[in-house]
Amino acid sequence: MGGQSSGSLISQTGEYALRAVLYLAQHQEGDPVSVETIAEELSMPRNYLSKTLHLLAKRGILTSARGPRGGFELAVPSDRLSLFEIVEPFDDLEGRGQCLLGRPECNDQTPCAAHHRWKDLAQRVSTFFRETTVDDLIAEMNGAAAGAAGNGSGPD
Amino acid sequence: MGGQSSGSLISQTGEYALRAVLYLAQHQEGDPVSVETIAEELSMPRNYLSKTLHLLAKRGILTSARGPRGGFELAVPSDRLSLFEIVEPFDDLEGRGQCLLGRPECNDQTPCAAHHRWKDLAQRVSTFFRETTVDDLIAEMNGAAAGAAGNGSGPD
């Protein structure tokens, strides 16, 4: 022991999913994008990413096509695709994992010691994932890079 | 794949630590408490908990004593012991794990796509762990169970 575990809110896999979908949203012109491209561009393990994206496709978040000109595309407009939908297949952001003390049931009726103090924050996190869209993140990227507004053509 | 990972902010081990310390704080009368007792009472793996508490002892958060009448005790007054100190040896709550997209460096200068939106929440979480004390949780427990004040003897 002594080694620190990730501590991150989402798993490595969930993070891959998030970054890959973000990439797809930024490369929506024309043909689908191959796993090869994404994996290389974002430095992710190719086959592992393939499986990850496959699961998102099964969830209806992406469309996949095989063969030449195949690859993945968003199946949902990026301004209607929440981070929650992307991460949820891989990480349980609600339900369990809410209670700091790991109680199976932890609510206003049967609260753990931390419930009342933690509740608000947990709720905010939940809301963040549910209400933040892929589009929001892209907008913020462009905004932050260029100055919050104005330049119609996205960079890159 | 398809199985959801914990999704919890802290690891199983960190959760054990938190719950065990909380238990210790509530049983501070007289003799130290043995791992045996805590493990049984809180349904945790005995030897694993032993190691976990040992690490907290090395950090100066608990004192440990061997032999008859041995066990663990708080080494710090519960109103000056933050949740951060308890969990930090097992989970990296700050630094890495802050960036949603897993960037090694993610700050105001070199932000990831989610940085500006996520920053505030991450900060709040960090503050929660740093500023919430063990005493706060115990007070809340008693308060929530009995009605915010009054009954001197704490319920079990």
Add this chain to the structure above:
DNA sequence: AGTATTTATCATATTTTCATGAGAAACACA
């Protein structure tokens, strides 16, 4: 001194997560 009790430490097992590699299936295009 001897004994029972309890933590400390070591070696190992189990489970979950993350990752790799090879081949099958689907598809576009010539």
Add this chain to the structure above:
DNA sequence: TGTGTTTCTCATGAAAATATGATAAATACT
């Protein structure tokens, strides 16, 4: 129809987190 490209799927491997069991070391009590 054939060929190359790409996802899909399976089998396997590696690493980390979690857990177990046995033994050593320390200590209180008789």
